[in-house]
Amino acid sequence: MAFLLHQARFHTTVNHLRDLPATVQPEIAFAGRSNAGKSTAINLLCNQKRLAFASKTPGRTQHINYFSVGPEREPAGYLVDLPGYGYAEVPGAAKAHWEALLASYLQSRAQLRGMILMMDSRRPLTDLDRRMIEWFAPTGKPIHTLLTKCDKLTRQECVNALRATEKGLAEYRAAGYAGELTAQLFSALKRVGLDEAHARIEGWLAAGTSQGSSD
Template sequence: MTNPQIDFRRAKFLISAPDIAHLDKHLPGDTGVEIAFAGRSNAGKSSALNALTEQKNLARTSKTPGRTQLINVFALDEHRRLVDLPGYGFAQVPMAMKIKWQNALGEYLQERRCLSGVVVLMDIRHPLKDLDMQMIEWAVASEIPVLALLTKSDKLAQSAKMKTVNEVRKALAEFGDWVQVEPFSSLKGTGKPKVLSILNAWCHPDWLEFIEEDAE
């Protein structure tokens, strides 16, 4: 049976929160499905979210990496949400602020039960840095599927792009089906249909069907 198609263009801003406690106050419990977007501060998270939802300003972009300081939540429908997590590993901010961001990131990933999948975004020219690997390893250990999204693929020639994609797939092969690797370009739209297909599948865990039936 084919999953119903989610219209990601309907995404709308729901809430910004510094931590889990603030999320719990404003969202209807830790239920439904959330798909998290995580990555280094210069990986192009906001641009990717805007491209996937076909909205120019859904997620705020900045010429200064590291401006995503909060957990930003976007609703797809009553039960499904996209979550833009604070960027890691680059921002030129005080250490105390970095620690605060990382605490919020770690708390969300460890405590959010409705997390259905994690998109780990990496600049295709600089993939698999230590923090990227830590994120992937944690998610797989927690039995959460990962999409390793190699952004800014338009910056490389086709041969170089596919060489990098294959190298990353080989490096992550040990994780089996838990990790998928895809190239992506917010500018050119490269990889968009494949990414939306993966996200759509994550939006339909079997138990969510019972929640929707009860709500009817």
């Protein structure tokens, strides 16, 4: 099967909201703690080895990277790789800048159609993961969680991790979160959950494109 994501290329990188590209196509944000496997997942989803770069020093990436997907002349949309969060050794000023950048982008970017939230399946729904959900909550847009590195868990541990995550997400729904909240197991190493993730992301892009054309 051919996927739009397999036609992905680097588009631009920005470090301030004022530099966000003046594009109209739908965007899908990828967020997650440092070392949650975000770059590896993006590379696998796009069937490329070095599209997204993982810094050798966790937490070093301070910018937002844009990747266009689909035909080069008329992209179907953009994958937006957000800075990893939660690394303790990052200076306070840099943390503050990242947090302001992340929160502002997630809450104000009209082209944004949904967020893929990466969580290490061994430590799902940390306080910082919850903060990301709460930043995004006012938009009412969907969040799909990839519980990464599930190959490091036993089958029963995978079941428990997914169940605990879904229970945590249900609490947000009960509190009035309007957007769809879903979760799945994912392993880049074993290619677990790849088709499900592809279907979710490309569905958002297709819906976003049709929504944009009707605006």
